[in-house]
Amino acid sequence: MDFTPIKDAMTSKSYGKIADVCDDLMLQVSTQGIAFEDEWPYTIHLLGHIYVDDINSARFLWKSIPPAIKERQPEVGAAWKIGQRLWTRDYAAVHEAIRGFEWSPEAQCIVAAFSELYTKKMFQLLLSAYSTISIQDTALFLGMSEDDVTNYVVEQGWTVDSASRMLTVKKQPIVTEQKLDPSKLQRLTEYVFHLEH
Structure with a gap:
């Protein structure tokens, strides 16, 4: 199975595209009837949905992962633990879930990027609340x-x-919008009219 599109997105640090790339590739493989469960990068796929804050899709993916994969690949469960904390809005526990697992080198990059993004998001939440x-x-x-x-x-x-x-x-x-001076708008209208005729 060719995972080049996923690897390319990871290498270019295009983490916001990972979920879509994985979804498209999974759909292509599924329609061809190829068995892929054992090879599929479920951790990266889950983390891709988590990165773009698409927890509903992450939940759906988690439910579709075969139980044997969940048992054999503890990193998949660790990725879902982040998703669970987000789902229940247990904001502080998200950080614990991130730090609570020894991530593989492939997953570490997207987890670190998500952690930074999540911290900024939480800071903005505190700032506004x-x-x-x-x-x-x-x-x-x-x-x-x-x-x-x-x-x-x-x-x-x-x-x-x-x-x-x-x-x-x-x-x-608070940034306020600058009001447009009506006389400037009139001059601009006259200028455009002049150019067209």
């Missing part, structure tokens, strides 16, 4: 130690109250 939050809670959400998370958020402009162990969130400035 809180004005103050404890260091401990922030560390859970971002999957870092309390010291690391304090350094991370201070770099983002947050402030720390050491006595209360609370962080004050620095909100991002």
Whole structure:
């Protein structure tokens, strides 16, 4: 079986394309009646869906994986553990699931990329949801130690109250749309009209 398209997507770090590449290839192989269960890169396929935050497709794929594969390939179960945590919105446990397994070199790349993406997503969630939050809670959400998370958020402009162990969130400035001057619009319209006639 030729897994070149999957390998190419992994090599180019096009992790956002992995799920689609795997889905298309699996469909092609299935329609040809080729038995592929033992060779299929289920871990990468699951992680591809998780990377693009398509947990429904990851669940469907997990349910379709033969039980014998799940038993023989513990990495497949470890990938699904991340998916389960996302499904139940157990945000802090996502980081535990990521760190709780010794990933193969192939999977390590996409897991590390997902971890970074997920941390940024959680940071944006905290940014939009809180004005103050404890260091401990922030560390859970971002999957870092309390010291690391304090350094991370201070770099983002947050402030720390050491006595209360609370962080004050620095909100991002709201970008307002620039209003178009009606006289400029009129001149542009006249100019375009002149060019056309």
